[in-house]
Amino acid sequence: MPKPILFAIDDDVSVLEAVVQDLRRQYGQFYRIIRAASGQAALDTCTQLKERNEVVALFLSDQRMPGMTGVDLLQQVIPIYPDAKRVLLTAYADTEAAIRAINAAKIHYYLNKPWDPPEEKLYPVLSDLLESWKQGYKAPFEGIRVIGPRWSPTDHAVRDFLSRNRIPYMWLNPQQNPEALGLLREKGIDDAKLPVILFGDGTALVQPSTTEIASKVGLRTQAQQEFYDVVVVGAGPAGLAAGVYGASEGLRTLVVEPVAPGGQAGSSSRIENYLGFPEGLSGEELGKRAYLQANRLGAEFLTQRVTCIRNEGQYHIVMMEDGREVTCHVCLISTGVSYCMLDIPGADRFTGAGVYYGAAQTEAHACKDEIVYVIGGANSAGQAAMHFSRYAATVHLLVRGDSLEKGMSRYLVDQIESTENIIVETNTEIVAMGGGEHLECVTLLTPKGEETRQASSVFIFIGAAPKTDWLPRAIAVDNKGFILAGPDLKIAGTQFPLKDRDPYLLETSVPGVFVAGDVRHGSVKRCASAVGEGSIAIQFVHQYLATL
Template sequence: MAQAAGPARTVILTVDDDPGVSRAVARDLRRHFGESYRIVRAESGASALDALRELKLRGDLVAVILADYRMPEMNGIEFLEQAIDIYPGARRVLLTAYADTSAAIDAINVVDLDHYLLKPWDPPEEKLYPVVEDLLETWRATDRKPVATTKVVGHRWSARSSDVREFLARNQVPYRWYSSEDPEARCLLAAAGQDGSRLPLVITPDGTALVEPEDAELAARVGLATTPTADFYDLVVVGGGPAGLGAAVYGASEGLRTVLVERSATGGQAGQSSRIENYLGFPDGVSGSQLTERARRQAARFGAEILTAREVTGLEVNGPARTVLFSDGSAVSAHSVILATGVSYRQLDAPGLAGLTGCGVFYGSALTEASACQGHDVYIVGGANSAGQAAMYLARGAKSVTLLVRGPSLSASMSHYLVQQIEDAPNVSVRTGTVLEAAHGSEHLEQLTLRDVASGHTELVDAQWLFVFIGAAPLTSWLEGTVLRDGRGFIMAGPDLTPDGRPPADWDLDRPPYHLETNVPGVFVAGDARSESAKRVASAVGEGAMAVMLVHRYLEQS
């Protein structure tokens, strides 16, 4: 275990109102970290705050604070809000039950939460120790000054304000949200010399005010890497979903100079999933954001560069080099490329939807909006796993959740375990044979027109929230003229290129394409963007790893 600065005076504090749980957490922490850190435990938020104040007066350092969510008088989030003022540099963990994970996700923005752990945490070797070790490593790497937070001032029903919040949340950038009507928001606007007519306003930790920033400017200002450190790599991975992250982890860990390029945020569609329950090795399920963040940290630890908010617009073959072109005119080259661009949710073509996107209408899970759905009626269009996962997540706080499904049942496109959960949820209903005809509202969504497929009968319902999951379209138009795609735009590779046993017409090597290799030698595809892929997280990660193996084979023979 790495040594901590001043180990005898550095503290890990845990607080839980259940004495048995409190002792068990402290016992497990002492067993693994006791030689280098002092473990302090408390059985209430108030006593824990007293302990922190005493430690502060003595000049002790506090590295990690673990707080139970459900504590009487002062819950874990309320405690952590006050603990930040005393030890702003301490890493923060919330201990929570499965039923409270929505509160834990909200706490990411409220108290800059670093992690949440589901109880029970057995075995600690798998669930507790790796998390605390990562947080201790992060704490040791900081200068322990107060944590500066990005501030976002926006309008509740502003599409761009919603996009900015989603961008920051998915990239794990701590921020605090201020509705433009709040007094504090007006003070921030005045300080920035703005009258509120142009929103959102983003104030970065160094005090820079950004008015209606684009993603690239926002990423650069909040500390995300946007520019490659070199001009040439062994491997460029385009896309940061499960396939791209898998490729980055395996590429970097096996010694390839690897850079991953992502246009928005790592995780792709999977990163927006509220709960993935059928991914190998996570019997209690895992959120897409948790899985993504672990994979991103893993790739970075092995040395992969991760670039955010970089839109790729083209691919060129320049002799042995494969050059990826960016929208700003710059480029990066490599010996090989893995295309892991994934897919995006298709836009629903119904009157009124386009103008209300981001103002009550959302494509994908939009987890940052979930807390605002508390006590409201929510509608979801779609019948596949992503729609089912969103329904179960939103049902925790919504008054009701209604799934609108064109087909006769969910079983044709949704995993059995999700169908069962939906059937058992008292506030989730399914309307089969139903399509969305139109959306209505001025500044935000107010009503929906629904149509019964069989009878043609229409119905007007009140609705403020609509989430759409209606299939996926590949993000591959920028490959036109370079990489072969099927009729739907998915990338063809390996056997799909050689159905008769002969390589493509422009193939100039004396071997057929490898299994995940496109018609351009040295350019591979992995994950959902591949024609006839399985469209599952596990298969995408596997293809990312397999593509790296084939990259090695290609490089050895080049």
């Protein structure tokens, strides 16, 4: 955004030059200094500046000018720049007139000529006025704007992608912001084709895919090389840790993630039991820090979805959703888990239109002063309930069990119990959902029987399912889809293909393919545990590479 403007006006060229030089010396780093030699020239320039959406912070005008006095000029700029500060520069003989004009022309201050030294007679006054202007000025938003209805699954997906990747945007719901439709008409875009993303450079994406968004906002969607020592699939805590240790130890490391660094943990509104952060931090912040760390150490990140892994001798070929492939010596699978889908009438129909899996960060502001339902009894549900309590009028936390203590950390239970607008309902489950274009009501099975309540937003945090349906059959999984590795292969009766050695601790049934984090069979579903496994996996990668 261009610098705000300080506008000096005086018909005396020598005085005008002195004013401009003093302004530039003190304020040139943060403001643009422009000049005009008459009141009319200043008005003409103001009109042009306004058409270009430039901002004037302060007018400094001489009083005695031919054709238009300083008071007249400062009165006439008010409709053009009503928030700008207006200062009159006068000779001693005009002091009384300047004082009378302060009320009539709404002048903020007057200064006497000469103003030497400016450090005493000019800068203190102008600095106070500019500080006051900055406090009241709200810069026009020039970043990304997302136009889409609240109850649209595709709109939710776009906003969730941007939020998870920490890309600032302004959301315009056409039902609440009619001006959004005007923005679409200016671009010649059909308002039936929502969501639409408008960018600061004047371009737009209509109903975009996440790959299109990633490419436009500067996320890498194509690998820089064709071959890597290790390709990490998934950028949750385990994948990020592997990226940090792999890159720091000299391995050519590629981390592939379809959504955003942080994985499921990245959607947690608050993690308070992670070692070294006594005040807690959001999963989003943890993901960002780990991403920056891995990137600084040399790991390459790719916003893509892996659709297949196949072997060719000692090499592993990783195929992306767009059809491109990369080759590597070692592949580490750290795709984590996703929340289990709720299998009740209406759940599928309203997914993204009032029913959300995770998404506490994305939808919290949209739920301001509403009644929100959170389903689940583990830490992720408790963290979400605490986060929503800052925005919603009431948060109902529905738990199938008879208490929170069975699945939730004690510190979180204490926080929930001390939060007035969170209502915990135990021995309660949701059995049906209803509504028109979006969720409008839920049916609950409570200890007192079934009851139907009005509801517009339900957030689900129940169970976890692995993301392994894309894997080749050669990679063994248990009956729930979690990947078997190391000693668990023998326990499950799976034959490791190499005869000269046993699989390494985190090695799958395919030599050179490792697994870490929540997607592994028997893993501890904790953030710190996933980080540990991702770190340890790199040590086994080195051992494997030494055998090639």
